[in-house]
Every structure is written in structure tokens, then in C-alpha cells.
Amino acid sequence: MTLRLAPEVLAYFRSQGRGWQTLLNDALKRLVSRRRKVA
Known part of the structure; x- marks a missing residue:
């Protein structure tokens, strides 16, 4: 699986x-x- 994340999100984690x-x-x-729950 490939998941593309924003660089800043990846950096944070x-x-x-x-x-x-x-x-x-x-x-x-x-x-x-x-x-x-909202849906």
C-alpha cells in the first residue's frame, strides 16, 4: 500500500x-x- 501524506504531517509524526x-x-x-458518528 502507498499512502501520500503532506510533508509536514509526516515530519510531525x-x-x-x-x-x-x-x-x-x-x-x-x-x-x-x-x-x-457524524454521518
Whole structure:
């Protein structure tokens, strides 16, 4: 899978150090959950 992110988004998550991919995944899951509640 390829996912294109804005450079500043990627930089932010990578700056969080080890586990940044998990943090990004968690943030995306929260976004999906919130959007499902609105729809």
C-alpha cells in the first residue's frame, strides 16, 4: 500500500520518535470513528 501524506504531517509524526507509525494509525482510527458518528 502507498499512502501520500503532506510533508509536514509526516515530519510531525516522525518527530515523535519510536512508535510514530502507531501514533499515526491511532490518529486515523479516531478520525474515522468521529466521522462515522457524524454521518
